[in-house]
Amino acid sequence: MRCRxxxxxxxxxxxxSKNWRISHLSEPVYQRIRIAEAGSxxxxxxxxxxxxxxLRKSGKICFPQVRDxxxxxxxxxxKSALPEELFESLKHLTQESSLIIRGKLRAExxxxxxxxxxxxxxxxxxxxxxxxxxxxTPKDHGIEFxxxxxxxxxxxxxxxxxxxxxxxxxxxxxxxxDTHGFTLVDTPIFTPAACEGTTTLxxxxxxxxxxxxxxxxxxxxNEATVMAFGKVYTFGPTFRAEKSKTRRHLxxxxxxxxxxxxxxxxxxxxxxxxxxxxxxxxxxxxxxxxLSVLERDLTKLQAIQxxxxxxxxxxxVLALQKKGSEIQWGGDLGGADETLxxxxxxxxxxxxxYPTAIKAFYFEPAPDRPEVAxxxxxxxxxxYGEIIGGGQRIHDLDLLLQRLEEHHLPREAFDWYVxxxxxxxxxxxxxxxxxxxxxxxxxxxxxLREAIAFPRMLYRTRP
RNA sequence: UCCUCAGUAGCUCAAUGGUAGAGCAUUCGGCUGUUAACCGAAGGGUUGUAGGUUCGAGUCCUACCUGAGGAGCCA
Numbered sequence: 335m336r337c338r339x340x341x342x343x344x345x346x347x348x349x350x351s352k353n354w355r356i357s358h359l360s361e362p363v364y365q366r367i368r369i370a371e372a373g374s375x376x377x378x379x380x381x382x383x384x385x386x387x388x389l390r391k392s393g394k395i396c397f398p399q400v401r402d403x404x405x406x407x408x409x410x411x412x413k414s415a416l417p418e419e420l421f422e423s424l425k426h427l428t429q430e431s432s433l434i435i436r437g438k439l440r441a442e443x444x445x446x447x448x449x450x451x452x453x454x455x456x457x458x459x460x461x462x463x464x465x466x467x468x469x470x471t472p473k474d475h476g477i478e479f480x481x482x483x484x485x486x487x488x489x490x491x492x493x494x495x496x497x498x499x500x501x502x503x504x505x506x507x508x509x510x511x512d513t514h515g516f517t518l519v520d521t522p523i524f525t526p527a528a529c530e531g532t533t534t535l536x537x538x539x540x541x542x543x544x545x546x547x548x549x550x551x552x553x554x555x556n557e558a559t560v561m562a563f564g565k566v567y568t569f570g571p572t573f574r575a576e577k578s579k580t581r582r583h584l585x586x587x588x589x590x591x592x593x594x595x596x597x598x599x600x601x602x603x604x605x606x607x608x609x610x611x612x613x614x615x616x617x618x619x620x621x622x623x624x625l626s627v628l629e630r631d632l633t634k635l636q637a638i639q640x641x642x643x644x645x646x647x648x649x650x651v652l653a654l655q656k657k658g659s660e661i662q663w664g665g666d667l668g669g670a671d672e673t674l675x676x677x678x679x680x681x682x683x684x685x686x687x688y689p690t691a692i693k694a695f696y697f698e699p700a701p702d703r704p705e706v707a708x709x710x711x712x713x714x715x716x717x718y719g720e721i722i723g724g725g726q727r728i729h730d731l732d733l734l735l736q737r738l739e740e741h742h743l744p745r746e747a748f749d750w751y752v753x754x755x756x757x758x759x760x761x762x763x764x765x766x767x768x769x770x771x772x773x774x775x776x777x778x779x780x781x782l783r784e785a786i787a788f789p790r791m792l793y794r795t796r797p
Numbered sequence: 798u799c800c801u802c803a804g805u806a807g808c809u810c811a812a813u814g815g816u817a818g819a820g821c822a823u824u825c826g827g828c829u830g831u832u833a834a835c836c837g838a839a840g841g842g843u844u845g846u847a848g849g850u851u852c853g854a855g856u857c858c859u860a861c862c863u864g865a866g867g868a869g870c871c872a
Contacts, residue, residue, distance in 0.1 A: 388833075395829040412829070429822090444830065464823055467807075472833045473821045474809050478864050534870085551872065576871050577798080583871075591872095666871090694872060709872080723872040766872060793864085 364436040364455075369405035372439060372449040381436045382407060382451065383459075385489070386427050388472060396425045398453075399446075400435060401489070408445040409435055411453040424456060430468040430489070432459040484788060485797045495624035496784050499617055500773045504569075506616035507590050507769075510609045511567045516592055519559040519566045521552030526747065534575040536585075548573035551766065554696075554751055556593035557727060560762055561754060567592040579792050581781040582669065582719055584770060586790035593764030599698075599708040599726045602763045603684055606712055606722050607642050609767075610682060614638040617776050630778040634716060637680040644684045647706065650675055666692050673717040682721070686710040695737040698726040698761075710765070718775040724765020731755040 364381035372380075384402030391397070394413035399406055411424045427433070434457040442450035462468055469479075470486055480487045487493055511518070524538065524546045535547040552568035559566045568591045575585065592609075594601055614635055617625070625632060645653070654661050657674050661667065667675070667685075676683055687706040690699055697707035709725030728734045734755055738748055745752075773785040783789040788797065 390831040390834050391828090392831070392834090393828045395831080397831050397834090399832090408832085410830080414829085444832085446832065467823060469807065469822090471808065471822050476809070476865090478804095479808065481864095553872075574871070578869090578871060579865090580867070580871095589872095668868095697872090711872085720872090725872085 369400070369402045369407045372405070372407060372447070375439050376441050376449070378439055379437070379454075380439050380451070381434060383434045384432070386429055386431045386433060388429070389425075389427055391425050396421075398424055398427060398433075398435070400433070403494075405447065406491070407447060407449060407451055408442075409437065409451040409453050411456075416453065420456060423458060424453065427458070428462040428464065428467060429471070430486075431462045433457060434459065481783070481789075481794065482796075488787060491627050493784065495621075495627040496773065496777050496779060497787060498624045499621050499628075499776055500769070500785060502617050502621050503613055503773050503776060504588075504769065506613040507609065507767075508569065509616075510612045511590075511592060514565075514605075516565040516567045517559075517563040518569065519556075519563065520570055521549065521555035521559075521568045523549050523571065525549045534577075536573050536575045550574055551589070552591050553593070553764065553766065556591055556764060557751070557762065558754055560593040560595045560764070561758065561760075564596075565592070565594050577792055580669070581783075582771070584782055584786065584789055584791055587782075587786065588769040589766050590769065591764060591766040593762065595762045596760050597726075597763040598761055599686060599710060599763060602724050602726070602765050603642075603644065603686070603710055606710075606724065606765055606767075607640050607682075607684075610642075610712075610722075611638060611640055613772070614776070625777075628777050628779065630776075634680070634778070635776070637715075639681065642682050642684055642712070643679050644686065647685055647688045650685045653678070664689050664691065667711075669719060672713050672719045676713045676715050676717060676719075680715055682712050682714050684710050684712050686725075693725075695741040695743065696727050696734070698728050699733075708763075714771070714775045716775070716778070718771065720768075721771045721775065722765050722767045724763070726761060726763040729755060729759045729761050731759065 364379045365375070366381045366383065367375055369382055369384070382400055382402055384400045387399040387401040387406055389396060389398050396411050398409045398411065400409060401407075411421055413421045416424075435451060435453055436456065437451045437454040439449060439451050441448060444450075468486070469483055470490065488497065508518070524540065525548070526546055535550060538546050538548060540546040549570075550572055552570065552572075556566055556568055568589075570588065571586055572589045573586055574583075576583065592605065594605070618632070618635055625635075648663070650667070651661055651663050654667075654671050654674055659671050659674060661671055666688075675685070686709065687700055687703075688709050688711070690697065690705055690707040693707040693709050697709050700706050700708055707725065709723070711720050712722035713719060714721045728737065731752070734752060735745075738745060738752075770782045770785040774780075774782050777785065779785070783791060
């Protein structure tokens with residue numbers, strides 16, 4: 335397999351340019367490895383394939399730093415040990431040129447990462463030209479420039495770390511639900527109507543003048559699938575056409591939404607707490623390197639242990655008023671209120687039983703106090719705001735019909751949803767967690783846009 | 798939709814209403830252990846756009862465009 339790849343490169347190189355291959359060796363004796371595995375190959379002859387991250391040079395020695403997506407490895411090319419042509423071409427390599435380097439790997443305390451490759455041979459796959467040098471230099475850049483070059487910015491260490499942590503979070507979320515009896519049942523992206531009727535939706539033309547909308551939640555569909563499977567979750571993209579221009583909003587983001595039959599608000603709180611701790615532990619266990627690149631304060635993440643504080647909306651309003659907030663009972667918590675509230679705790683805080691009037695139509699009212707709903711928001715510490723919203727759904731047919739009417743929602747659009755209350759309706763509950771908000775919090779970064787590869791925001795849909 | 802701030806070299810930024818400049822990047826030269834290497838030199842400009850005030854505008858005024866932050870909005 336390795337030889338076939340090698341031969342293909344070799345033939346391609348001869349076709350492309352006579353300068354393309356600068357090797358002076360003919361036998362492929364080097365084992366291709368990824369930089370992350372360097373520790374297992376001390377003293378061996380290896381080959382790494384990647385891109386030039388940075389280059390420092392003296393007169394007769396140069397240090398190309400190569401990244402291959404798994405890590406960064408410093409190489410050493412010494413003039414006296416290499417053919418003139420090879421040394422000169424390495425010395426004049428441009429940033430982000432793609433190349434394959436072969437040589438002997440060894441432990442080296444002076445090198446970042448602890449390992450270093452003594453260059454014996456190299457192949458430049460594509461040289462970045464001086465006329466169009468790589469735009470992202472190792473110096474400061476403004477956010478506009480970086481966002482315009484997002485397709486290249488992803489290669490930098492910090493962005494690589496953030497997206498690696500995102501991957502870890504997503505894997506942990508799925509592992510958690512997969513090992514706790516939940517079935518993944520994805521819900522449609524095209525939906526015929528508003529899930530809640532209030533928020534703004536992106537409309538799409540769907541053949542012959544029919545109008546459909548991009549989903550803003552899979553929850554209503556989850557309420558159908560959960561009656562088939564008992565415990566389900568949806569994981570997918572979500573679209574909100576809100577003209578929000580803040581560091582906490584994207585127009586396209588990813589959300590995980592579990593739903594449980596025969597479950598109540600307390601079950602939601604228990605499962606959410608357990609899942610959050612599971613994900614934080616995974617990130618801490620598997621992504622130390624990335625957290626360190628991001629200079630994340632680990633003690634802040636290590637403090638995320640059960641039990642999380644649980645307070646009611648009533649208590650939250652009183653606490654906020656004491657801290658100087660203008661909030662009145664009946665109003666929603668603003669961004670500033672969320673920060674103010676969470677600064678009292680070193681772990682996520684659960685706020686439940688919001689006024690029914692400010693919650694969506696499907697929330698079950700508290701049996702003893704119908705003016706509050708059995709919903710809960712979970713606010714991340716350090717001012718990261720709401721990461722989870724959820725609660726118990728109405729399971730009574732008559733109450734649901736009454737709510738639809740009160741919210742002026744079209745009965746026809748909700749026929750199937752209402753049907754669920756006719757055939758073995760049971761108390762059920764669930765929640766939704768925004769992946770980017772969770773990742774932003776894990777990484778300790780200050781903007782949601784870095785927690786997804788290609789963010790979609792108000793006024794920004796490129797690249 | 799509203800408020801605030803910004804737009805000058807490829808990038809990050811300077812420039813009292815009076816000759817548009819520095820660092821990085823690029824090119825050339827020097828350096829055998831560099832850590833965003835360093836030292837020397839060179840090239841690189843329609844100061845977001847359109848008007849206006851002025852002897853003279855990057856700088857002041859008006860409008861517009863673009864971006865950022867925030868508010869509103871927002872399971």
